[in-house]
Amino acid sequence: MCYCRNMQVKIYGLRGCCFGIANMILVKRMRETLYSSLLLQEISFFDGETVGDLTSRLGSDCQQVSRVIGNDLNLIMRNVLQGTGALIYLLILSWPLGVCTLVICSSLAAIMTVYGMYQKKTAKLIQEYAASANEVAQETFSLMRTVRVYGTEKQELKRYNHWLDKLAEVSLRQSAAYGVWNLTFNTLYHATQIIAVLVGGMYILAGHITAEKLTKFILYSEWLIYSTWWVGDNVSSLMQSVGASEKVFQLMDLLPSDQFISEGMALQKLQGHIEFVNVSFQYLSREMVPVLQHINLSVHPGEVVAIVGLSGSGKSTMVNLLLRLYEPTNGQILIDGVPLNELDTMWLRGRIGYVGQEPKLFRMDISSNIKYGCTRNIKQEDVEWAAKLAYAHDFITLLPNGYNTLVDDDLLSGGQKQRIAIARAILRDPTILILDEATSALDAESEHNVKGVLRSVRSDLSSRRTVIVIAHRLSTIQAADRIVVMDGGQIAEMGSHNELLHKNGLYARLTRRQTDAVV
Known part of the structure; x- marks a missing residue:
């Protein structure tokens, strides 16, 4: 028993x-x-x-x-x-x-x-x-x-x-x-x-x-x-x-997004020619409210294009469509003449540098945050080079552990986070660089430094990039090749800074309002 x-x-x-x-x-x-x-x-x-x-x-x-x-x-x-x-x-x-x-x-x-x-x-x-x-x-x-x-x-x-x-x-x-x-x-x-x-x-x-x-x-x-x-x-x-x-x-049981299961094509070399062809868009949750209406825009390789307008005019939505975070309701977007939905999305995103309005940093050291998303072999010298271009190297070296400092919400200011995000985008050596309100949390001196980044991007003939800048601060984008003014989901005006001032339209009014606010 x-x-x-x-x-x-x-x-x-x-x-x-x-x-x-x-x-x-x-x-x-x-x-x-x-x-x-x-x-x-x-x-x-x-x-x-x-x-x-x-x-x-x-x-x-x-x-x-x-x-x-x-x-x-x-x-x-x-x-x-x-x-x-x-x-x-x-x-x-x-x-x-x-x-x-x-x-x-x-x-x-x-x-x-x-x-x-x-x-x-x-x-x-x-x-x-x-x-x-x-x-x-x-x-x-x-x-x-x-x-x-x-x-x-x-x-x-x-x-x-x-x-x-x-x-x-x-x-x-x-x-x-x-x-x-x-x-x-x-x-x-x-x-x-x-x-x-x-x-x-x-x-x-x-x-x-x-x-x-x-x-x-x-x-x-x-x-x-x-x-x-x-x-x-x-x-x-x-x-x-x-x-x-x-x-x-x-x-x-949810099926993955088509972006991950469809096999798109990868171009031998990305030139950076972007075309919006009769693009319209509205969110599924607000189908009766159009966000973009019949957008037609061509951005040439190596060109710096700024997109400005009042809040809710559709500026950031254009960037979201370009990054293929959403699909256009009508029309299509072409990259070097190829429809965006026919390209390998992961391949394309690997060649795009993006800095958002409120960049989020991961709880890891600063060096790892800057290297985040880079698939090629990155050395510490490359990280410091990108940080210097983004005018972030000086304040990073003053931190307790330098580039090995663990990122904490209380440790860095909003402007410092944005400069680290800019360094992350530069390190990718992107063909297309997108700055979505990337200077919104910067002070005047830091904003001046970011303008220097844009100037260096334009002057570097060996690796000219297509740059799209979205900014509320119009002083940031005065040197852009073209300025696109959005209003109510449509392109209201387009031209250089001086040309738009002479038109005395929406852009001129926005410029005067910001000037009056400063005064």
């Missing part, structure tokens, strides 16, 4: 170890697959999703699913085998009593199924409310300075408590359902004992079974009932995992 018990313990331990390993592999693959699927989605997908929700799916939802293999399936399999063995032995002992016990267990299983489906629904609600609460917390923590300045701590706490109250309400209903399930089990369990004693007593008096067989029957019926209980409990937990996993599997 002792030997058998030891063998049973070893078998249980081996099974638990195998399920634990399978659980670890499952969670790793799930998170890897989900993360890969999210990375390959269109930018428009992220416009409709929140960071808090997606990170919640990667974190708690995947961990919830891991219970399926690590715990639920393991215990369900064990108890199903034990319960089946107990049922067979009960039928051998006395098939009439065994059938009665089977009827009770079937009733228990039916209630268990209803309870499991309810658990599945509540699990989906719990995951959604938890994700919403995480979203509020993440947004509040990332904007803590704004919260502190405006004194909205109580307001943010109220927002967070709103989702916690919903979460508590669903959890309360879930607990009540568990109580009903537990009461039902205890009732049926004791009913089984009473029936076994009453019917078994009559069978003993009738001489159909012995007292020894009845004792064995009661013991094995308890084993069967408890096996059914554990199966029900684990199935309800399994249904919770299934409910939590539905959104995860929906995200995992």
Whole structure:
């Protein structure tokens, strides 16, 4: 008996170890697959999703699913085998009593199924409310300075408590359902004992079974009932995992963007000739509001073109279309005469340098931030060369660890981050350089230095680049070859700085307004 018990313990331990390993592999693959699927989605997908929700799916939802293999399936399999063995032995002992016990267990299983489906629904609600609460917390923590300045701590706490109250309400209903399930089990369990004693007593008096067989029957019926209980409990937990996993599997099943699955062509040499041919665009979420309307623009290789206009006129949208973050609703964009959607997107982006209005730096050292995205072999001398061109080398060397300093939000000013982003774009040695409000966070001296970068780009005949500059500060782009003035999603004017001033149109008015604001 002792030997058998030891063998049973070893078998249980081996099974638990195998399920634990399978659980670890499952969670790793799930998170890897989900993360890969999210990375390959269109930018428009992220416009409709929140960071808090997606990170919640990667974190708690995947961990919830891991219970399926690590715990639920393991215990369900064990108890199903034990319960089946107990049922067979009960039928051998006395098939009439065994059938009665089977009827009770079937009733228990039916209630268990209803309870499991309810658990599945509540699990989906719990995951959604938890994700919403995480979203509020993440947004509040990332904007803590704004919260502190405006004194909205109580307001943010109220927002967070709103989702916690919903979460508590669903959890309360879930607990009540568990109580009903537990009461039902205890009732049926004791009913089984009473029936076994009453019917078994009559069978003993009738001489159909012995007292020894009845004792064995009661013991094995308890084993069967408890096996059914554990199966029900684990199935309800399994249904919770299934409910939590539905959104995860929906995200995992999303097809990648066409940019990653279609094989585009790569040109032998990129010249940098850009053409917008009758391009129109509106966002899917605002289909009735056109952002761009019939844009026709040709940018020649090596030309510096500035795009200006009021906020919302479509300047940054043109850049987003050129980077193929979105697809034009109508018309097409040509690069060196080839439609943009026929080119290899990854190849093209490797030859474009981009600096956004609010550059985001990764939590890594400054040198790694500057080298970010460069596929060729980069030496430290190259990093410093790009930093010098972006007028970032001096302040970097004054940091505690120089180029090895870990980037932190409190460490660098907005202008310093922008100059590091400019250095990152220059290091790529791009054929096309895009500066989208790249001087918005710079002071007057730094802006003057960035103008020097533009001048050096234009004067370097060995590697002339096509440069597109978007700027609200009109002083930044006065030396551009051409200035494109946007208004209401259309090109209102086009020409050099002096030509546009003589036209006395929108550009001249914008220039006078900025001059008056300075005065």
